[in-house]
Amino acid sequence: MHIKYVNVAVLLLTLTGCVSNASFDTNSAKETMLVNTKNYPELISFYKSQLREKNTRDVREKLSQTYLDYGDAESALFTIEQLNEKSPTINSLLIQANSEFEQGYILAALATTKRAYELEDDNAEVENLLGVIYASEGDITQARHYFNLARKHLYDDIKIKNNLAVLDIVEGQYEVAIKRLLPVYMNEKLDDQVQANLMMAMAKAGDFDLMKRVLALKFNEREITERYLALKGAEPLSTGVAMSTADPDMVDEHNAVQ
Secondary structure: OHHHHHHHHHHHHHHHHHHHHHHHHHHHHHHHHHHHOOOHHHHHHHHHHHHHHOOOHHHHHHHHHHHHHHOOHHHHHHHHHHHHHHOOOHHHHHHHHHHHHHOOOHHHHHHHHHHHHHHOOOOHHHHHHHHHHHHHOOOHHHHHHHHHHHHHOOOOHHHHHHHHHHHHHHOOOHHHHHHHHHHHHHOOOOOHHHHHHHHHHHHHOOOHHHHHHHHOOOOOHHHHHHHHHHHHOOOOOOOOOOOOOOOOOOOOOOOOOO
């Protein structure tokens, strides 16, 4: 008799576990789908629903990052600040710093990023963000220092080359910028910012022939000429560094740090 009761209990536990796992798998699949399709409004609702059931650090960080990806830096900052008041981590501090930077709170973003750097002084993402912030303030020396540290610590090659090329352009080192970006572009790493900054460097260097050869597969000669003339007379941005992707199809391309 006792054995039968034990077996029933085990069966019930097994069934309960199956239901729980099924629920977890369904939520995980839904989250993956929303992330992959970049459906930020639904993803925000999804994470909010999870937080109402159980307020966990992981979900709160995901919600804040999703707000940031959606372009709502104010909500991202409000959501993440509560965590950082008590137990900051590299990830939560980076979310806060990026949220502050997106809203133009440059000094606050710098202070928050330095807090993250105190936790881990060889974190490439933190070093890259420090470089971006210093570049936005026009401190090219410090910006280059931190970009090179980020590169040393294996930050994304395309992003770091783009960011260093922006500094080259600002300093008038157009040929150096071209040498950095041309191999990336020719290897079909078609990043919008890389393309925009490469066009800026070629135009400012006065190398129309190179610009025609490089862009021939994507633009006709009239389009290339228009871009060349517009960019040759443009002033490279030395402040107000943009973190968003530049639109390569606009004539007034901006050099942008990632």
